[in-house]
Amino acid sequence: MSKAGKFITIEGTEGVGKSTNIAFITQWLSDKGIEIMHSREPGGTPLAEEIRELLLNKRDEQVDSRTELLLMFAARCQHVSQKIRPALDAGHWVLSDRFTDASYAYQGAGRELGFERLEELDDWSLQGFKPDLTIMLDLPIEIGLERAEQRGEKDRFESEQIEFFKRVRDGYLAIAKAEPERMKVIDATGSIKQVQQQIEKVLSEFYQVNSPAINKAEL
Numbered sequence: 001m002s003k004a005g006k007f008i009t010i011e012g013t014e015g016v017g018k019s020t021n022i023a024f025i026t027q028w029l030s031d032k033g034i035e036i037m038h039s040r041e042p043g044g045t046p047l048a049e050e051i052r053e054l055l056l057n058k059r060d061e062q063v064d065s066r067t068e069l070l071l072m073f074a075a076r077c078q079h080v081s082q083k084i085r086p087a088l089d090a091g092h093w094v095l096s097d098r099f100t101d102a103s104y105a106y107q108g109a110g111r112e113l114g115f116e117r118l119e120e121l122d123d124w125s126l127q128g129f130k131p132d133l134t135i136m137l138d139l140p141i142e143i144g145l146e147r148a149e150q151r152g153e154k155d156r157f158e159s160e161q162i163e164f165f166k167r168v169r170d171g172y173l174a175i176a177k178a179e180p181e182r183m184k185v186i187d188a189t190g191s192i193k194q195v196q197q198q199i200e201k202v203l204s205e206f207y208q209v210n211s212p213a214i215n216k217a218e219l
Contacts (some may be wrong), residue, residue: 109171
Protein backbone atom coordinates (compact mmCIF):
# COMPACT_ATOMS: atom_id res chain seq x y z
CA MET A 1 0.00 0.00 0.00
CA SER A 2 1.47 3.32 -1.09
CA LYS A 3 1.69 6.06 1.54
CA ALA A 4 2.96 9.59 1.10
CA GLY A 5 4.26 9.83 4.65
CA LYS A 6 6.10 7.27 6.78
CA PHE A 7 4.74 5.34 9.71
CA ILE A 8 7.13 4.29 12.50
CA THR A 9 6.13 2.30 15.57
CA ILE A 10 7.97 1.43 18.75
CA GLU A 11 7.23 -1.80 20.62
CA GLY A 12 8.36 -3.79 23.62
CA THR A 13 7.28 -5.29 26.91
CA GLU A 14 6.97 -3.38 30.19
CA GLY A 15 9.89 -1.25 31.35
CA VAL A 16 11.94 -1.34 28.14
CA GLY A 17 12.23 2.45 27.87
CA LYS A 18 9.77 3.31 25.13
CA SER A 19 9.01 6.83 26.37
CA THR A 20 12.68 7.81 26.67
CA ASN A 21 13.48 6.51 23.22
CA ILE A 22 10.41 7.98 21.56
CA ALA A 23 11.78 11.35 22.65
CA PHE A 24 15.16 10.42 21.16
CA ILE A 25 13.63 9.31 17.85
CA THR A 26 11.58 12.49 17.67
CA GLN A 27 14.63 14.68 18.23
CA TRP A 28 16.73 12.71 15.72
CA LEU A 29 14.13 13.08 13.00
CA SER A 30 13.50 16.72 13.90
CA ASP A 31 17.20 17.39 13.37
CA LYS A 32 16.70 16.03 9.83
CA GLY A 33 13.87 18.48 9.17
CA ILE A 34 11.01 16.05 9.80
CA GLU A 35 8.17 16.97 12.12
CA ILE A 36 6.55 13.94 13.73
CA MET A 37 2.93 13.44 14.70
CA HIS A 38 2.82 11.32 17.86
CA SER A 39 0.19 8.80 18.80
CA ARG A 40 -0.29 5.71 20.95
CA GLU A 41 -2.21 2.47 21.24
CA PRO A 42 -4.68 1.72 22.44
CA GLY A 43 -5.81 5.28 21.89
CA GLY A 44 -4.97 8.09 19.51
CA THR A 45 -8.46 9.55 18.98
CA PRO A 46 -11.16 10.55 21.49
CA LEU A 47 -13.15 7.35 20.92
CA ALA A 48 -10.05 5.16 20.95
CA GLU A 49 -8.90 6.80 24.19
CA GLU A 50 -12.23 5.88 25.78
CA ILE A 51 -11.65 2.28 24.73
CA ARG A 52 -8.15 2.52 26.22
CA GLU A 53 -9.67 3.32 29.59
CA LEU A 54 -11.92 0.27 29.32
CA LEU A 55 -8.94 -1.94 28.52
CA LEU A 56 -6.45 -0.68 31.11
CA ASN A 57 -8.66 -0.15 34.14
CA LYS A 58 -8.71 -2.92 36.71
CA ARG A 59 -12.12 -4.45 37.33
CA ASP A 60 -13.74 -7.23 39.33
CA GLU A 61 -15.25 -8.72 36.18
CA GLN A 62 -12.99 -11.12 34.29
CA VAL A 63 -12.23 -9.76 30.81
CA ASP A 64 -12.44 -12.47 28.17
CA SER A 65 -9.32 -12.58 25.99
CA ARG A 66 -11.41 -12.34 22.82
CA THR A 67 -13.24 -9.32 24.18
CA GLU A 68 -9.89 -7.71 24.90
CA LEU A 69 -8.65 -8.43 21.38
CA LEU A 70 -11.79 -7.09 19.70
CA LEU A 71 -11.66 -3.90 21.76
CA MET A 72 -8.02 -3.44 20.76
CA PHE A 73 -8.92 -3.68 17.09
CA ALA A 74 -11.98 -1.47 17.48
CA ALA A 75 -9.73 1.26 18.88
CA ARG A 76 -7.14 0.57 16.17
CA CYS A 77 -9.60 0.86 13.29
CA GLN A 78 -10.71 4.24 14.59
CA HIS A 79 -7.10 5.29 15.12
CA VAL A 80 -6.05 4.36 11.59
CA SER A 81 -9.07 5.80 9.78
CA GLN A 82 -9.30 9.06 11.69
CA LYS A 83 -5.69 9.90 12.49
CA ILE A 84 -2.95 7.78 10.96
CA ARG A 85 -4.10 7.43 7.35
CA PRO A 86 -5.06 11.11 6.95
CA ALA A 87 -1.68 12.19 8.31
CA LEU A 88 0.25 9.82 6.03
CA ASP A 89 -1.82 10.82 3.00
CA ALA A 90 -0.93 14.43 3.75
CA GLY A 91 2.76 13.52 3.67
CA HIS A 92 3.36 13.62 7.42
CA TRP A 93 5.43 11.14 9.40
CA VAL A 94 3.70 9.38 12.28
CA LEU A 95 5.34 7.80 15.34
CA SER A 96 3.14 5.53 17.45
CA ASP A 97 3.79 3.99 20.85
CA ARG A 98 2.62 0.44 19.94
CA PHE A 99 0.47 -0.78 17.05
CA THR A 100 -0.79 -4.12 15.68
CA ASP A 101 2.38 -6.01 16.69
CA ALA A 102 1.32 -5.44 20.29
CA SER A 103 -1.88 -7.40 19.70
CA TYR A 104 0.04 -10.31 18.23
CA ALA A 105 2.40 -10.23 21.21
CA TYR A 106 -0.03 -9.50 24.05
CA GLN A 107 -3.20 -11.23 22.89
CA GLY A 108 -1.87 -13.71 20.33
CA ALA A 109 1.09 -14.91 22.41
CA GLY A 110 0.47 -13.58 25.93
CA ARG A 111 -3.21 -14.57 26.05
CA GLU A 112 -2.44 -17.63 23.93
CA LEU A 113 -5.09 -16.87 21.31
CA GLY A 114 -2.60 -17.76 18.58
CA PHE A 115 -1.62 -15.82 15.48
CA GLU A 116 -3.91 -17.49 12.91
CA ARG A 117 -7.27 -16.06 14.03
CA LEU A 118 -5.60 -12.74 14.81
CA GLU A 119 -4.24 -12.59 11.25
CA GLU A 120 -7.78 -12.99 9.91
CA LEU A 121 -8.99 -10.10 12.06
CA ASP A 122 -5.97 -8.02 11.08
CA ASP A 123 -6.48 -8.63 7.36
CA TRP A 124 -10.20 -7.88 7.54
CA SER A 125 -9.98 -4.72 9.64
CA LEU A 126 -6.75 -3.10 8.42
CA GLN A 127 -6.51 -4.61 4.92
CA GLY A 128 -2.76 -5.05 4.95
CA PHE A 129 -1.92 -1.74 6.58
CA LYS A 130 1.41 -1.98 8.44
CA PRO A 131 4.13 0.35 9.73
CA ASP A 132 7.04 1.18 7.45
CA LEU A 133 9.44 0.62 10.34
CA THR A 134 9.03 -0.95 13.76
CA ILE A 135 11.66 -0.60 16.48
CA MET A 136 11.34 -3.30 19.13
CA LEU A 137 13.16 -2.65 22.40
CA ASP A 138 14.10 -6.02 23.85
CA LEU A 139 14.90 -6.65 27.49
CA PRO A 140 14.80 -9.70 29.78
CA ILE A 141 11.39 -9.68 31.45
CA GLU A 142 12.74 -9.65 35.00
CA ILE A 143 14.73 -6.45 34.33
CA GLY A 144 11.83 -4.74 32.59
CA LEU A 145 9.36 -5.53 35.35
CA GLU A 146 11.80 -4.26 37.98
CA ARG A 147 12.03 -0.96 36.10
CA ALA A 148 8.26 -0.81 35.66
CA GLU A 149 7.76 -1.20 39.41
CA GLN A 150 9.18 2.29 39.85
CA ARG A 151 6.40 3.90 37.78
CA GLY A 152 3.75 3.65 40.49
CA GLU A 153 0.34 2.00 40.40
CA LYS A 154 -0.01 -0.75 37.81
CA ASP A 155 -2.79 -0.97 35.22
CA ARG A 156 -4.60 -4.21 34.34
CA PHE A 157 -1.90 -5.38 31.93
CA GLU A 158 1.04 -4.43 34.13
CA SER A 159 -0.47 -6.54 36.91
CA GLU A 160 -0.08 -9.77 34.94
CA GLN A 161 2.22 -12.59 36.05
CA ILE A 162 5.78 -12.97 34.77
CA GLU A 163 4.93 -15.99 32.61
CA PHE A 164 2.47 -13.84 30.65
CA PHE A 165 5.19 -11.30 29.85
CA LYS A 166 7.62 -14.02 28.86
CA ARG A 167 5.10 -15.21 26.27
CA VAL A 168 4.64 -11.61 25.11
CA ARG A 169 8.38 -11.20 24.60
CA ASP A 170 8.54 -14.49 22.70
CA GLY A 171 5.69 -13.26 20.52
CA TYR A 172 7.54 -10.07 19.64
CA LEU A 173 10.72 -11.97 18.82
CA ALA A 174 8.76 -14.37 16.59
CA ILE A 175 7.42 -11.42 14.60
CA ALA A 176 10.91 -9.93 14.29
CA LYS A 177 12.24 -13.24 13.00
CA ALA A 178 9.43 -13.45 10.42
CA GLU A 179 9.71 -9.78 9.31
CA PRO A 180 13.33 -8.71 9.81
CA GLU A 181 13.17 -5.96 7.18
CA ARG A 182 10.38 -4.13 9.01
CA MET A 183 10.93 -4.94 12.69
CA LYS A 184 14.36 -4.12 14.07
CA VAL A 185 15.27 -5.55 17.47
CA ILE A 186 17.24 -3.26 19.78
CA ASP A 187 19.11 -4.73 22.76
CA ALA A 188 17.85 -2.55 25.60
CA THR A 189 20.03 -4.05 28.33
CA GLY A 190 22.83 -1.50 27.99
CA SER A 191 23.08 2.15 28.92
CA ILE A 192 20.78 4.73 27.36
CA LYS A 193 23.66 5.83 25.14
CA GLN A 194 24.30 2.29 23.92
CA VAL A 195 20.61 1.72 23.22
CA GLN A 196 20.29 4.98 21.32
CA GLN A 197 23.38 4.25 19.25
CA GLN A 198 21.60 1.14 17.99
CA ILE A 199 18.41 3.11 17.31
CA GLU A 200 20.36 5.79 15.47
CA LYS A 201 21.87 3.17 13.17
CA VAL A 202 18.41 1.86 12.30
CA LEU A 203 17.05 5.38 11.76
CA SER A 204 20.00 6.36 9.58
CA GLU A 205 19.47 3.41 7.28
CA PHE A 206 15.73 4.08 7.10
CA TYR A 207 16.25 7.79 6.48
CA GLN A 208 18.70 7.20 3.65
CA VAL A 209 16.09 5.16 1.79
CA ASN A 210 13.10 7.37 2.55
CA SER A 211 14.47 10.93 2.71
CA PRO A 212 14.00 12.19 -0.91
CA ALA A 213 10.30 13.11 -0.57
CA ILE A 214 10.40 14.67 2.89
CA ASN A 215 8.19 17.68 3.52
CA LYS A 216 7.95 19.41 6.87
CA ALA A 217 4.46 19.10 8.33
CA GLU A 218 2.44 21.81 10.00
CA LEU A 219 1.15 19.73 12.91
